[in-house]
Structure formats: structure tokens, C-alpha cells
Amino acid sequence: MKLPRLSPAWTPYVLLSPFVVLFLVFGMFPLAFSLYLAFQTWEPTSGLGTMQFVGFENFVFSLQDEWFWKSLKNTAWLAVASGVPQHLVAIPLAVFIHTSFKRLRNGVVGAYFLPYITSTVAIAIMFSSLFSTDYGVVNTMLAKLFGNEPIDWLGAPENIKPAIAMIVFWRYLGFNVVLYLAALQTIPKDLYEAATMDGAGRLQQFFHITLPSLKPMMFFGVTLSVIGGLQLFEEPFILTGGRGGSDQSGMTTAIYLYRMAFDFNDFGAASAMSWLLFIVVVVLTLLTNRAFKPKGAGG
Amino acid sequence: MTTRVNTDRLAPWAAYVVVGIGSLVMLAPFYFMFVFATQSRTEIFSLPPPMWFGDDFLGNLKILTDRIPFWRNLGWSLYVAVLSTALTLLFCSMGGYAFACFEFRFKNALFAFVMATLLLPSFMNMIPTFMIMDVLGWIDQPRALYIPGAASAFGIFLMRQFVQTSVPKDLIEAARMDGCGEIGIYWRIVLPLLKPALGTLGLITFIASWNNFIGPLIVMRSPDMYTLPLALRSLQSPVDTEWGALMTGSAIATIPLVILFVLSSRQLIAGLTAGAVK
Numbered sequence: 410m411k412l413p414r415l416s417p418a419w420t421p422y423v424l425l426s427p428f429v430v431l432f433l434v435f436g437m438f439p440l441a442f443s444l445y446l447a448f449q450t451w452e453p454t455s456g457l458g459t460m461q462f463v464g465f466e467n468f469v470f471s472l473q474d475e476w477f478w479k480s481l482k483n484t485a486w487l488a489v490a491s492g493v494p495q496h497l498v499a500i501p502l503a504v505f506i507h508t509s510f511k512r513l514r515n516g517v518v519g520a521y522f523l524p525y526i527t528s529t530v531a532i533a534i535m536f537s538s539l540f541s542t543d544y545g546v547v548n549t550m551l552a553k554l555f556g557n558e559p560i561d562w563l564g565a566p567e568n569i570k571p572a573i574a575m576i577v578f579w580r581y582l583g584f585n586v587v588l589y590l591a592a593l594q595t596i597p598k599d600l601y602e603a604a605t606m607d608g609a610g611r612l613q614q615f616f617h618i619t620l621p622s623l624k625p626m627m628f629f630g631v632t633l634s635v636i637g638g639l640q641l642f643e644e645p646f647i648l649t650g651g652r653g654g655s656d657q658s659g660m661t662t663a664i665y666l667y668r669m670a671f672d673f674n675d676f677g678a679a680s681a682m683s684w685l686l687f688i689v690v691v692v693l694t695l696l697t698n699r700a701f702k703p704k705g706a707g708g
Numbered sequence: 709m710t711t712r713v714n715t716d717r718l719a720p721w722a723a724y725v726v727v728g729i730g731s732l733v734m735l736a737p738f739y740f741m742f743v744f745a746t747q748s749r750t751e752i753f754s755l756p757p758p759m760w761f762g763d764d765f766l767g768n769l770k771i772l773t774d775r776i777p778f779w780r781n782l783g784w785s786l787y788v789a790v791l792s793t794a795l796t797l798l799f800c801s802m803g804g805y806a807f808a809c810f811e812f813r814f815k816n817a818l819f820a821f822v823m824a825t826l827l828l829p830s831f832m833n834m835i836p837t838f839m840i841m842d843v844l845g846w847i848d849q850p851r852a853l854y855i856p857g858a859a860s861a862f863g864i865f866l867m868r869q870f871v872q873t874s875v876p877k878d879l880i881e882a883a884r885m886d887g888c889g890e891i892g893i894y895w896r897i898v899l900p901l902l903k904p905a906l907g908t909l910g911l912i913t914f915i916a917s918w919n920n921f922i923g924p925l926i927v928m929r930s931p932d933m934y935t936l937p938l939a940l941r942s943l944q945s946p947v948d949t950e951w952g953a954l955m956t957g958s959a960i961a962t963i964p965l966v967i968l969f970v971l972s973s974r975q976l977i978a979g980l981t982a983g984a985v986k
Contacts, residue, residue: 414889414890415889415890415891416890417810417884417890420806420810420890421806421810421811421812421815422812423890424802424803424805424806424810424894425802425803425806425807427798427799427802427803427858428799428800428802428803428858428859428864429803429818431799431855431856431858431859432822432825432859432861434856435837435840435855435856435859436825436833436856436859436861437825438836438840439832439833439836439837439840440828440832440833440836442836442839442840443832443833443835443836446835446836446839457839501726502726502727502730505722505723505726505727506723506727508720508723509720509723509724509727510723510727515973515974517727517731518973518977519969519970519973519977520731520734520735521730521731521734522969522973522977523734523735523738523966523969524734524737525980526915526919526965526969526976526980527738527919527962527965528918528919528921528936528937528958528961528962528965529919529921529937530919530921530936530937530938530940530941530958530961531741531937531940531958531959531961531962532737534940534941534944534954534955534958535737535738535740535741535955535958536737537944538740538744538752538951538954538955539737539740541753543753543755544752544753544754544755544757545757546740546757549755549756549757579733579734579737582734583734584980584981587977587981588981591981636827636829639829640829640830640831642830642831642922643921643922647921647941647944650944662831663829663831666831666834666835667831667834670834670835670838671838676835676839679835680835680836683831683832683834683835686829686831687829687832690829694827
């Protein structure tokens with residue numbers, strides 16, 4: 410049996426159909442369904458049949474929930490404490506690599522990038538051991554170098570967030586280095602040559618040529634960090650055994666909405682929380698956009 | 709003026725030192741993971757912690773395989789990663805080719821819409837996905853992991869980008885003139901030209917699937933169906949964690965990635981940051 414010949418007019422639809430079907434069923438439908446769920450309540454044990462429309466009740470409940478606000482604060486803290494240093498360190502690192510490394514360049518970039526492609530679970534397990542209070546490598550080194558008393562990194566509420574922030578910083582630093590390296594390659598060499606002729610030193614060149622040229626990439630990179638930081642889930646989830654740590658101090662909003670659904674069985678409230686967090690992500694992305702966008706140029 | 713000259717001379721050395729120490733800090737956790745994978749729990753919990761490889765790798769592996777169906781979990785990880793890579797490559801190359809080389813209604817709107825979903829946070833789909841999989845009866849089914857993943861917006865982006873730059877439209881026109889069917893053009897002309905991009909997307913998809921944690925966390929409920937990351941996490945307990953075995957498992961989960969990365973780091977890094985750099 411021979412299939413009828415496909416006409417060029419129909420070909421794109423045939424080619425796209427598997428993707429579009431999956432995209433609609435597993436990408437778009439869940440999104441619409443989640444919006445619907447955010448306005449419903451039901452008894453999980455008696456199935457979806459008992460579903461009832463409750464208006465904004467789930468949203469009101471979330472906004473009055475102390476743990477929700479706490480999780481938002483944790484998330485914001487973590488996004489800033491892990492995101493800002495990433496860029497402050499990645500920019501000079503990228504400049505160093507760009508100017509001083511030729512043959513070793515790929516190896517060095519690879520070393521910084523490796524954590525990004527490693528499984529979060531392996532990373533979190535590795536760091537739970539490194540951060541262990543009495544026998545961890547981190548505390549042993551601190552004791553050797555500074556004579557510190559052992560720090561309870563993952564047990565004490567005030568230490569969990571810094572520990573998580575350090576891990577997130579470590580994991581995504583290389584990604585940002587690569588972004589800035591790519592941007593550095595697009596800066597015309599004659600700019601530096603002219604500046605050298607005029608007697609500008611390296612530091613002056615860095616502040617007057619390099620930094621301004623990196624601005625569009627900074628905008629992009631910071632936006633990615635904001636979006637990524639606000640959805641932080643895996644690292645704190647595994648480090649705190651899926652519960653958010655003592656006094657919920659490592660509980661991000663993504664973890665809380667997961668727990669709201671799977672530990673506390675309230676899928677409606679969990680969906681409402683996911684939309685509230687989504688609004689925060691959108692607003693902060695737009696604000697970042699405002700703050701970093703070069704005047705008169707497209708992002 | 710003298711200070712300027714000094715900083716100029718010093719700068720390369722400062723760069724070597726800073727970048728060098730930094731890369732050691734980046735690699736140190738991996739080093740300790742591999743060292744601890746060869747040490748027993750008591751050795752890991754001694755002062756000072758072991759700094760060099762021991763001989764407990766097989767002992768740790770024994771504990772690991774006694775506690776969890778480790779090889780089965782590893783098998784599922786591999787199975788899901790291979791299938792999701794194959795499906796993603798097929799569907800995204802078809803879609804990317806359609807977006808790059810054809811004109812059709814709503815093309816630009818559809819593409820913009822698909823790209824917008826790239827920025828959609830992953831937590832948005834967590835809850836509805838679980839409910840949909842529950843209704844479909846796909847809980848504890850590997851297909852719940854590899855089928856949804858095949859609709860990758862990033863894959864569509866990468867493929868369209870590559871088709872635009874490396875598949876000459878004249879070639880497609882010529883093949884059409886010669887009477888080659890549309891499916892034949894895709895399969896015999898476009899696909900072979902896409903090999904480098906397929907390699908990049910394949911690597912990225914495989915790694916993402918191998919590392920995927922949220923996906924299996926949502927849909928895999930029985931330890932027999934766990935993929936590796938989920939299985940390793942299940943070993944962590946507040947009271948009695950077998951750290952040596954856990955490190956051995958993590959090391960085994962990491963080694964394939966390190967090998968893939970060493971072999972293809974340039975291609976991988978370029979692919980993973982493609983959206984950012986373009």
C-alpha cells in the first residue's frame with residue numbers, strides 16, 4: 410500500500426502536529442486546568458466529583474497564611490543572596506578568562522560550568538555531607554583556617570538559607586560566566602586599542618568600555634537569575650528533607666505549594682499559590698527589565 | 709603613572725591565581741563526592757574527614773543494592789532518558805523544520821507563543837500535571853516522563869535556528885522538482901544536514917532527563933519505579949543515613965555526565981546558552 414502524496418501546503422501541519430498535540434495536552438492544558446483548580450475546593454478522599462466553585466477563597470486563604478508569606482520572604486532572600494553575587498563574581502571572572510586564558514580556556518570554563526549540568530540531587534547529597542556539623546569538610550576547614558567553632562549549617566534556622574544560597578551560587582556561577590564570555594567576544598578590539606593609545610589603564614578600560622558593553626547581557630542574565638531564583642525548589646527541598654527545614658527557614662514558595670498539595674492535600678490552595686507566585690515572577694521580571702534596559706535600545 | 713604600569717603587569721598573574729583557585733573551589737565538591745564514594749560511613753564521619761580514596765566502594769555498593777533496587781532505578785533512568793531523547797529529537801526536528809522552511813497560517817503567532825512558554829516557571833505545571841497523570845492512569849508509568857517532555861519549546865527554538873542557517877532552501881526546492889516527496893525531503897535531506905544540532909539537543913535532553921527530579925517526584929510513587937535521583941533521595945533519612953552508599957550512588961549517577969561533558973563541553977555549553985547568546 411502506498412500513502413497518498415503529501416502536498417507542500419499540508420506538510421507543515423503534519424510536521425508540527427506531534428509537537429503541537431503534546432504541547433497543548435501537557436503544556437497548555439495543565440496551565441488552564443491549574444487556573445480552574447485555583448477557584449475550586451473538593452474533598453481529596455472522595456474524588457474530583459465533589460469539586461465546588463469557591464471564588465477567590467483559595468487566594469484569600471493563601472494571602473492570610475503566615476507560612477505563605479514566610480515562604481515568599483525566604484524565596485526573595487534566597488533569590489537575592491544567591492543571584493546578586495553570581496553576577497558580581499561572574500563578570501570579573503569572565504574578564505579574567507577572556508583576557509588571560511588562551512589554551513586552557515575551555516578547560517577552565519568547563520570547570521566552572523560542570524556544576525550546572527550535574528544532578529541537583531547528587532549536588533544536594535554531596536553538600537549535606539560537606540556541611541555536616543561535626544565531621545563536615547566545610548567546618549573542618551573553617552576550624553583549621555580560622556579556629557571557628559563548628560557551625561550547624563543545615564540544622565539551625567539562621568544558617569540554612571546562607572548554606573542554600575552558597576550552593577545555588579556555586580551551581581549557576583559557570584552559566585553566567587559563559588554568558589558574559591559570549592558578550593565579551595562581541596566588544597570590538599579597536600575600542601581597547603584606542604583607549605590604550607589614550608593612556609587608559611586596565612581598570613579604566615574595565616569601567617568605561619567593558620562594563621557598559623556588558624549591560625544588555627547583564628539585563629538578560631539578571632532576568633534569568635530572578636526567574637530562576639524565585640522558582641527555587643530542588644536544592645532546598647532535598648537539603649531539608651522535603652519539609653523546608655527547622656522553623657521553615659529553608660522553605661521556598663515552590664516547596665510550600667508542593668507541600669500544600671502533596672502533604673496537606675489542598676490542591677486548590679496550592680494552585681492559587683502557584684498563580685500568586687507567578688504574578689510575583691512576572692512583576693519582578695518587568696521591574697528588572699525597567700532597571701537594566703539600556704535607554705532607547707531593545708532588550 | 710607607576711601604579712598603572714604595576715597593575716598592568718600584575719593583572720595576568722592575578723587573573724591566573726583568582727581563576728585557578730576559583731576552579732579548584734568549583735571542582736572540590738566533586739572530588740569529595742568521589743573520595744567519599746570509596747569510604748565507609750565511619751570513615752566519612754571521622755576527624756579529619758578522609759581526603760584520599762579508600763577501598764570501600766564495593767562495600768558501599770552492596771549496602772546500596774540491599775537498601776534500594778539500585779540497578780532497576782538506574783535502568784529506568786536510562787530507559788526514560790533514551791526514549792525522551794529520541795522523541796524530542798524527532799518531534800523538534802520536524803517542528804523546527806516546519807517553522808523554518810514553510811509558510812502557514814498563524815505561524816509567527818504560534819512560534820511566539822511557544823517561545824513565551826520557555827519563560828514559564830516549572831512550578832506552574834506541578835499540581836495539574838499530577839492530576840492529569842492520575843486521571844490518565846499514568847502514575848508509576850515511565851511514559852508519564854518521556855512523552856510530555858518531548859514537546860520541548862527549547863528544542864523547537866534550537867532546531868528552527870539551525871535549519872535556518874544550515875539547510876539551503878534551494879536544495880529543498882531542487883529535491884521537490886526532482887519529485888522527492890515531502891516526508892522524503894525531511895527524512896533524507898533535512899535530517900542528515902541537522903546532525904550537529906541533533907547531537908547538541910540530544911545531549912541536552914539526555915542530561916535533563918537523567919537529572920530530572922521534579923518530574924519523577926510528582927508521578928513516580930513506588931520505589932520500584934523510581935529513577936535514580938528519586939531513589940537516591942529516598943535513602944536520606946534524619947536518623948540513619950548510609951552516607952557512604954549514598955555517595956557511591958551519587959557518584960555513579962554523576963560519572964556518565966562528567967564523561968559526556970568532557971567529551972563535548974564546547975558543543976554542550978554553546979547549546980545550553982544558545983537562547984541567551986543569540
